[in-house]
Amino acid sequence: MSRLLIVANRLPVSVRPVEGGVEVGRSLGGLATGLSRPHEQSGGLWIGWPGTEEELTPEQQSDLDRKLAELRLVAVPLTGDQVTRYYEGYSNGVLWPLFHYLLDQVPLQARDWDAYVEVNELFADAVAEQYRPGDLVWVHDYQLLLLPGLLRRRLPEARIGFFLHIPFPSEELFRTLPARKRLLEGMLGADLVGFHTPTYLRHFATALTDILGLTVDIDRVQLPGREVRLGVFPMGIDAAAFQGLAQDPAVEAEAAALRGDGSVRILVGVDRLDYTKGIPRRLLAYERMLETHPELREKVRLVQVAVPSRTGVGAYQDFRSLVDGLVGRINGVFGTPRWVPVHYIFRGLSAPDLVALYRAADVMLVTPLRDGMNLVAKEFVASRPDGDGVLVLSEFAGASWELPEALPVNPYDTDATAEIFFRALTMEPDERRARLGPLRQRVATFDVHSWVTSFLDQLERVSGPSVRVLSPTAGEGALREELTRALEQNDELLLLLDYDGTLVPFTATPELARPDAALVGLLRSLAARPDTEVHIVSGRSREALEQWVGSLPIWLHAEHGFWSRPPGQAEWTPAADIHGTWREPVLEILRDITARTPGTLIEVKAVAIAWHYRLADLETGARRANELRIHLNQLLSNQPVEILAGNRVLEIRPYGVHKGRIVPPMSAEREARTTILAIGDDRTDEDLFASLPPTAISARVGPGATRARFRLESTAAVRGVLQMVADTGVRADLA
Ligand code: ADQ
DSSP, X not given: OOOEEEEEEEOSEXXXXXXXXXXXXXXXXXXXHHHHHHHHHTTOEEEEEOSOOSOOOHHHHHHXXXXXXXXXXXXXXXXXXXXXXXXXXXXXXXXXXXXTTOGGGSOSSOOOHHHHXXXXXXXXXXXXXXXXXXXXXXXESGGGTTXXXXXXXXXXXXXXXXXXXXXXXXXXXXXXXXXXXXXXXXXXXXXXXXXXXXXXHXXXXXXXXXXXXXXXXXXXXXXXXXXXXXXXXXXXXXXXXXXXXXXXXXXXXHHHHHXXXXXXXXXXXXXXXXXXXXXXXXHHXXXXXXXXXXXXXXXXXXXXXXXXXXXXXXXXXXXXXXXXXXXXXXXXXXXXXXXXXXXXXXXXXXXXXXXXXXXXXXXXXXXXXXXXXOHHHHHHHHTOTTOXXXXXXXXXXXXXXXXXXXXXXXXXXXXXXXXXXXXXXXXXXXXXXXXXXXHHHHHHHSOHHHHXXXXXXXXXHHHSHHHHTXXXXXXXXXXXXXXXXXXXXXXXXXXXXXXXXXXXXXXXXXXXXXXXXXXXXXXXXXXHSTTEEEEEEOSSOHHHHHHHHXXXXXXXXXXXXXXXXXXXXXXXXXXXXXXXXXXXHHHHHHHHHHHHSTTOEEEEOSSOEEEEOTTSOHXXXXXXXXXXXXXXXXXXXXXXXXXXXXXXXXXXXXXXXXXXXXXXXXXXXXXXTEEEEEEEOSHHHHHHHHTSOTTSEEEEESSSOOSOSEEEOSHHHHHHHHXXXXXXXXXXXXX
């Protein structure tokens, strides 16, 4: 297991300076619980701000350092000014509201960017100081968006993961940030960037395309010499702990006391007091329900618990008054000597008290205006071993993607929300149980431990040593040496060559890529070489290949290996059945997008359909390609077809047919006496490289991460190498 360096704004402790030293208490938040196992077992470190702003005395400082070291925590000390500007100013004053779509909370002039950069640099220094080769670094959240990029510069070989705990907003909104480019570049310093939901991932991908002009291939982005993977990892909770606590007799007794004789039904809200959590609108909806259903008066009670949060940020102080005012108004208007409609608690509850409240709730109200995930919803579900209780869940919480059996609400629609509250209160027990059952199952299975494991497993996979060699530095010289050696040893030669971008340079339109006389001559002499099989495997149609190189005594594979034809034969054999029902709807979409995007065109092949955007304006082409892919993914989700992104081309083709399938099966003896040389330049050729035996010589043309062992700079270099191969053949022949 690699050593894990966890990097988050806060250390998982609270620190209180006392006479002659400090008191350090462990915090029991979800992240701390989930990460404690890998932190301990890997002998890792947690690096972050200890939460203290005031100057500590030397005695207190050394006591703090000692206590933190015992817990394997490393402090990044921040001054009061840094906390005010980096944490409260930029992180919580600008990024937090913007990423939650609450533009009205963003100050007219954001001045704290420089402090944000400065503190991210401090974190980078602290991580670099602790880093040892082989460590896994896991950076968390919006306060440290620049950190992966800063680390990548200092530690080019480091394995870095980044997880965003809050939503990634729509690109239209994100691009309002003046620092948008630097923030994206910062995140791209990681090998793996994780989000709670596919929507956030999609927004991020669109931002990369529109703002940085990058092509995103669903879950990966190619950068020069490096690949960044994107993934969806919905965070879970320590479900077993909540379940255990909910069954504790003391907690059960407290829940029973809260419920009393059951004549007053309980609605519960539990939140940090944050304007994203939707507390005012929840109160308004509750008020509306009391107006429209007067029969509920004195029969229901809303217990709203709000933990004070970010009290140093101006917006939060105003917000507190707003909530206080609404609670006062509702209690003033509807309250009676016997009944208080809203029971408001402005502080954090202990875990047992919190779980007792979850257990006592008839209806749990989780109605944020926007929330990355929202763990309260999951905590409620895990705290109901009785299988009863109704969860009302905002469709703008990340959790709603995973918890579809909850009652969904749009918290911006007060009238509808009030009716949903009413429906939740009057739901039949059978339906309540039928909805809660699957929720409990999911929350228990995908808990915080499985979240941590799946993120770290994927980070190991995408950044491990076996992947690092995917970016070979071995160039043409090394390839020529190895090839010469292999050709001397082996009698037979198998050449597997891509066409566009490998044998001929890219051209503006597909038709212009016909082979020149020199290439035809080169292929002819390769084919004439003794014991040599030449295969051209291309995304092109059968007709194009036939027309251009059909007269040569070589194997042809059209449409990425869907059709194959041995030398000198007229018949092409398909690799699979041709299922055509998807073609017409796809063509319709492509015609539409082509009409709207100058410089793009459709290539209709016998089985596949390709959409080329090489001639389109760089940014528009990439943006349209992303849009198209999302659209087609939805349309084709039940079809046996896949969408493949090549070099400024999208191809839609039957599933499981790729260039790798043309590698002929070989006996061990034949493999031992055969030199295999495969050359290609784009994603589709990676399938070919992946299917080769380990001794094969593979080369990628141009930049980009690859499985190939060697890299060639250009089509000219490819032809040079092939000429060398042809020449060795002549010499062997003459000898
Ligand atoms: P938060 O915005 O803090 O987290 P949330 O996921 O709901 O939101 O977690 C809040 C935590 O605080 C819960 O564990 C809850 O039990 C606790 N809590 C809230 N009110 C409390 C109270 N009154 N007393 C005691 N405890 C209370 C950010 C993102 C979320 C994302 C998490 C994790 O904003 O969207 O789910 O990170 O990624």
